[in-house]
Amino acid sequence: MNVLDRIRKELKGLSSAEQAVGQLVLKDPAGFQTMPVSELARRAGVSSPSVVRFCRTLGYSGLSEFKLRLAASMTEGVPFVHQAVQQGDTGTTLIHKVVDNALHTLMSFKNAAPAQAIEDTAQALLRCFAQGGRLHVLGVGNSAFVAQDAQHKFFRMGCHALAHADGHMQIMAASLVKGSDCVLTISNSGRSKDLLDANRLARQAGAFTMAITASGSPLAQAVQMHIPADHTELYEQYSPMVSRLLHLCIVDILVTRVAMALGSEAQTTMARLKKNLINTRYAK
Missing domain, CATH: 1.10.10.10 (Winged helix-like DNA-binding domain superfamily/Winged helix DNA-binding domain)
Incomplete structure (x- = not known):
């Protein structure tokens, strides 16, 4: 920081x-x-x-x-300073603030370079998939959409991934995990009771728990592997956006690392999916 x-x-x-x-x-x-x-x-x-x-x-x-x-x-290498969007901002000022805030956050993450945490998380995911385990991705609110994005990207590589946004479903999923499963929780604050409860149950059941969340948060301390996702977004201003972009970026890095390790297996699966999806389109 x-x-x-x-x-x-x-x-x-x-x-x-x-x-x-x-x-x-x-x-x-x-x-x-x-x-x-x-x-x-x-x-x-x-x-x-x-x-x-x-x-x-x-x-x-x-x-x-x-x-x-x-x-x-x-x-x-962080050329932008995070600026809160104000009620009177319009036009060029609004565009510059929103884009600069996103760039500032992503560049700050790049400079922090939590490479080892990302590599360790990717290796845990690879072990999970190699053993026929399932990846459960948990998230609430804005983070629920990131969880769905993670499910989609891992699923299209042929990996067994499930996203859970409902608190009751998260508890049920955590209660039913096996030792070969992984639980990846995505949270901006890292303080959601539902997510903390689900992670506790998942660890008790033997699953490997991971989180993309803020440093020092209860969730970061509760999981076995933590990828820090720190930013300077002001929650009280408008709906969080920078945090979502940062979380999506981290998911993309993890997916890319796993795809590289899977090699031709993942490429063949994704090529087959792409071909079949193209066949569903209307002819031009």
Whole structure:
């Protein structure tokens, strides 16, 4: 997580003076790097010691180190700053914010590169399919659509995959899993009681549990394999979109890794499906 994302995440827990400094950083991160402490204090409406306290609260030795880390964050390959969509945004501004927010989130995930977690999850899925096991994909709300997308993509490769969006169905599926099965849970918050209950039951039944969810969440701590899906989306603004795009991207990475490992077997299955589907279309 870069400096700007960390400030957004921790801003509400800071003192009022420190929040003012944090808002100044988020508003003009490039300008913040060039201003002396006295000018920063004046623009934030706080004292100079408050600026230094803000830096130390975030774990830096002082303003100089904070500026160095901020500059590094600005050159990590994440060229966009997440901006909340406002009620009056229209036209070009709205387009830029929505697209930039998506790019910022995906680039941040790319830079974090949880390669080992993704590889371990893919290997668990391959073992599951090799043993004739089933993949149960769980999700509620917006994540339910991502779960259905995952089911579709694994299914078309010939893998036994099922998506469950209803809480009762999730509990029933978790109760009926076998030791060769896997449960992949997709959740933005990682705090849904239904999903946590289903994962607990699945682990008790011997299934291997995995999750695509926020770091530090109860779900991340409850499963055997966690792929971190962290972002700076503001839930209170509008219906979550960035999280869905991030989750879809992670699913695509997992599907691609599994397809590569399956090799010609998956390619042959998908080619046969494509041919049969083409035959169902009306002639032009």
